Amino acid sequence: MANYDILIVGAGHNGLVAAAYLAKAGQRVLVLEKQPGVGGAAVSEELSPGYHFSTCADGTGYLAPEIQKDLGLAGRGLSILPADPVVFAPLPDGNHLTFWRDTARTAGEIERLSKRDAERYPAFVELMGRVATVVGGIARITPPDLPDVGLGDLRAMLPLAGPLRGLGRKHVSDLLRILPMPVADLLDEYFESDALKGAIAASAVRDITWGPQEAGTAYTFLYNWALAGTGLFRSAGVVKGGMGALTKSLAAAASALGAEIRTDAAVERILVEAGRAAGVLLAGGERIEAPLLVSNADPRSTFLELLDPTLQSARTVQHVRNIKYRGSAARIHLALSELPEFTSLAANEAPSRLCGAIQIAPSLTYLQRAYDCVKYGEFSPRPYLDLSIPTLLDPGLAPDGHHILSITAKYAPYSLRDGDWETRREAFVKTVLDTLAEYAPKIRDLVVHQHVFTPIDLEERFSLPEANPHHGEMTLDQFLHMRPIPGHARYRAPLPGLYLCGAGAHPGGNVTGLPGRNAAREILADKR
Amino acid sequence: MPLPTPFHSRTAACCTSQSWQEWSGYLAANSYQMEHIQEYIAVRTGSALFDVSPLYKYHLRGRDAARLLDRVVTRDVSKCRTGQVIYTAWCDDDGKIIDDGTLARVGEDFFRLTAAIPTLDWLQQNALAMQVEIEDVSPDYGALALQGPTSRALLQSLVEGDISDLGYFRIVDEKIAGVPLRISRTGFTGDLGYELFVEAEHAETLWDALLEHGLDYQMRPAGLQALDMARIEAGLVQLDADFTSTRQTIFDAQRNTPYELGLGWTVKLGKDFFVGQEALRAEKARGPALQTVGIVIDLAGVESAYSKFGMPLHLPYTSWNEATPIYSDGDRRNQVGKATSGTWSPILKQYVAMTRLKPQNAALGSRVYIEQSIEGKRFAVPAQVVAMPFFDPPRKRGDANTPNTPGNSGGSA
Known part of the structure; x- marks a missing residue:
């Protein structure tokens, strides 16, 4: 049997990124994946013959450019097709709002809603871009080990110095002021148009179970901005071939660098010997030993399932159980016989305006109301819909002339107060399609196939506890040195020899690959 | 406002002193009469009946009950x-110690745990991935401690069956006056004694039966002041007197390990994983920073200090639980620890205290000095380190044939 230096549990994008970096550094790496294919939640699936959907994660992801470069992904089949506009937001009165990468052009669109807002927009983009740069820098460092040092020990804060340098005194105070704010309050400081504010705020809450008026949503907003690579608050475009092509290119890179990847290999237990991680036990009973283990699984699964929870310290159990997961989105995939018409858009404009994200969140008030229900375990009667039609940029994903439309539908709480997702599924799908039909009235006539993934389905199919796409919510209280749990935010688990490389670790989710890269860096530092 | 215990209608009728204190949210008598010495004397010469209902009580049932407890507690x-x-x-x-208590194995998969502080959340938190039902039965049961040399005979005269051979730290289910109760041969006095757990609705019936026959056995209700004297003589540490629960403090200086509290014997490092195991193993290897030992305070020293004011010897009337400095020298230059509880022991005719000292000063027979404040002026009074318990009569763990003399095997230097 082969000898490995490092075992990686899970071939999601972060597991593959870590594998590639570790293999590149000369480590003998084996990646174990329980699914028949690699990719984790970043996969493409032919859900209906001829239609290829990015079932869970979609878009371009936010894969860090340095990872693409370091691993030579362009040469291994990764092709990112950028979109401009970034966002198209149809409004109920027949108006619409489009965000282009070009600030002046967007300001021109905003002018139709508010001349004052249009004037302020460039300054907003300038400041957010500046502050987001710091957040992007922070995403790339290993968090300081705050709980283990005295309050006066500034050395622990040293890793933050790099990202903060160059921001200037004035903007450091802006950053500290903005991070804990509700994104709604932040936008209120600049803009008057509720529609404009809704369009900007939507992506900040797309993947968390908070509304725009909740404190700390400004942080999520800036995190997206920092890693989007569009100069705006979200990424735009598609991976050619779908999200699965991204993870396949990562797998190809890892393999080319010498890592071995085994699929259909479900890890049942992490083996512990003499107080150290010693290997894994596979579902079939096979034992594989290695001195180092890296888990790409979420922290709850890692500590309370893969490890024997009865042997974990009380502190670890308590901290891990306190991690908020609470997903609140469903994914609905439609195979369409033709491109849908939006009432607010002339037919000839459609292809050029619809190729980015399409957000149905026509005002800040609408977004907050959609959220209100989830607090009481109910799905939104008028949901926020985040749509993409990837076939506009990558027609090969569907048969000729056909399109696919993927919807992230919020809020759809993981735990329903009344009934369950088996009994409420159809009602929710109807709500989503009714809402969509208000903007694209003929949508139902175009549907050839429909595939619905409720939060329960997402949890089951993609090993995402409570359907949280980020292995733990991306909120300010689960950020930096508190991610995944206080005292263990530096990719090292409480068990010696065990590391975390998934989105549950700093900086978090969005298919950035950064947790995998940062973890590999720390592992290699420990090995030296 | 504190709640009445299930015995309150009866204890209130006896409590002529009206001296109550709050104990875990319940009303508990400090002493029933204006002064508590008779109640203390009952513990050592007859029987004392304490209402200990405010103890927290938990039932743990199920396949993994023993596994959960083995994860949580230090014993095997x-x-x-x-x-x-x-x-x-x-x-x-x-x-660091959270709490201490008694754990009774009622059945193969059924345990009862007593605690001084609320513990339900701690048990639940540690029960992850285990099949165990944890129930807080604190308000559902009244508890009495019947403690003293005549307690066996008194209890035997009342029970339907036979408890005369119930061993030390054993339980049995019995009936008194038709009322079911669980009798545990345990207590907090270091004497022969029993704890009686009864469903709250039957509490008064049990109390009445004990009071009706108690006089024949020199039994009397006793309060917390008598209990504290007895438990100090018995060398039993008490939460909030001798130590603080780590869950109820945020200051490291207030945290202690079982080794520091003289409870190292309860730590079974060799068993499978339990919470704190790694830290305790390291502490054992390192040696604890403090040791809990008894001291006997030199009466001549106390007398001499008072004489400086022209006053006669004075000793505290009740036990005390104030942290008091201990020095290695009479000039109070080198503090080596602190006393946590102390009392005049009427049965030993000694002034004793429980202390936590640096190991190098804790050897039996060592001379230390305890701070005494007289009329606002501080003195160091000599004392000698002795083993605890101070008072340890053979009848505590003996059988029915053990003589009921106040003979003592404790407190040697």
Whole structure:
């Protein structure tokens, strides 16, 4: 049997990124994946013959450019097709709002809603871009080990110095002021148009179970901005071939660098010997030993399932159980016989305006109301819909002339107060399609196939506890040195020899690959 | 406002002193009469009846009950047989003590745990991935401690069956006056004694039966002041007197390990994983920073200090629980620890205190000095380190044939 230096549990994008970096550094790496294919939640699936959907994660992801470069992904089949506009937001009165990468052009669109807002927009983009740069820098460092040092020990804060340098005194105070704010309050400081504010705020809450008026949503907003690579608050475009092509290119890179990847290999237990991680036990009973283990699984699964929870310290159990997961989105995939018409858009404009994200969140008030229900375990009667039609940029994903439309539908709480997702599924799908039909009235006539993934389905199919796409919510209280749990935010688990490389670790989710890269860096530092 | 215990209608009628204090949210008598010495004397010469209902009580049932307890407590629960009770501590991950209590194995998969502080959340938190039902039965049961040399005979005269051979730290289910109760041969006085657990609705019936026959056995209700004197003589540490629960403080200086509290014997490092194991193993290897030992305070020294004011010897009327400095020298230059509880022991005719000292000053027979404040002026009074318990009569763990003399095997230097 082969000898490995490092075992990686899970071939999601972060597991593959870590594998590639570790293999590149000369480590003998084996990646174990329980699914028949690699990719984790970043996969493409032919859900209906001829239609290829990015079932869970979609878009371009936010894969860090340095990872693409370091691993030579362009040469291994990764092709990112950028979109401009970034966002198209149809409004109920027949108006619409489009965000282009070009600030002046967007300001021109905003002018139709508010001349004052249009004037302020460039300054907003300038400041957010500046502050987001710091957040992007922070995403790339290993968090300081705050709980283990005295309050006066500034050395622990040293890793933050790099990202903060160059921001200037004035903007450091802006950053500290903005991070804990509700994104709604932040936008209120600049803009008057509720529609404009809704369009900007939507992506900040797309993947968390908070509304725009909740404190700390400004942080999520800036995190997206920092890693989007569009100069705006979200990424735009598609991976050619779908999200699965991204993870396949990562797998190809890892393999080319010498890592071995085994699929259909479900890890049942992490083996512990003499107080150290010693290997894994596979579902079939096979034992594989290695001195180092890296888990790409979420922290709850890692500590309370893969490890024997009865042997974990009380502190670890308590901290891990306190991690908020609470997903609140469903994914609905439609195979369409033709491109849908939006009432607010002339037919000839459609292809050029619809190729980015399409957000149905026509005002800040609408977004907050959609959220209100989830607090009481109910799905939104008028949901926020985040749509993409990837076939506009990558027609090969569907048969000729056909399109696919993927919807992230919020809020759809993981735990329903009344009934369950088996009994409420159809009602929710109807709500989503009714809402969509208000903007694209003929949508139902175009549907050839429909595939619905409720939060329960997402949890089951993609090993995402409570359907949280980020292995733990991306909120300010689960950020930096508190991610995944206080005292263990530096990719090292409480068990010696065990590391975390998934989105549950700093900086978090969005298919950035950064947790995998940062973890590999720390592992290699420990090995030296 | 504190709640009445299930015995309150009866204890209130006896409590002529009207001296109550709050104990875990319940009303508890400090002493029933204006002064408590008779109640203390009952513990050592007759029987004292304490209402200990405010103790927290938990029932743990199910396949993994023993496994959960073995994860939580420091003793080896797998070695506790059905019908047996063990005294144990439990700790946090850093090996700092949370609480102590008695754990009774009522059935193979059924345990009853007593605690001084609320413990339900700690048990639940540690029960992850285990099949165990944890129930807080604190308000559902009244509890009495019947303690003293005549307690066996008194109890035997009342029960339907036979408890005369109930062993030390054993339990049995019995009936008194038709009322079912669980009798545990345990207590907090270091004497022969029993604890009686009865469903709250039957509490008054049990109390009445004990009072009706108690006079024949020199039994009397007794309050917390008498209990504290007795437990100090018995060398039993008490939460909030001798130590603070790590869960109820945020200051490291207030945290202690079982080793520091003289409870190292309850830590079974060799068993499978338990909370705090790693830290305790390291502490054992390192040696604890403090040791709990008894001291006997030199009466001549106390007398001499008072004489400086032209006053006669004065001793505290009740036991005390104020942290008091201990020095290695009479000039109070080198503090080596502190006393946590102390009392005049009427049965030993000694002034004793429980202390936590640096190991180098804790050897039996060592001379130390305890701070005494007289009329606002501080003195150091000599004392000698002795073993605890100070008072340890053979009848505590003996059988019915053990003589009921106040003979003592404790407190040697």
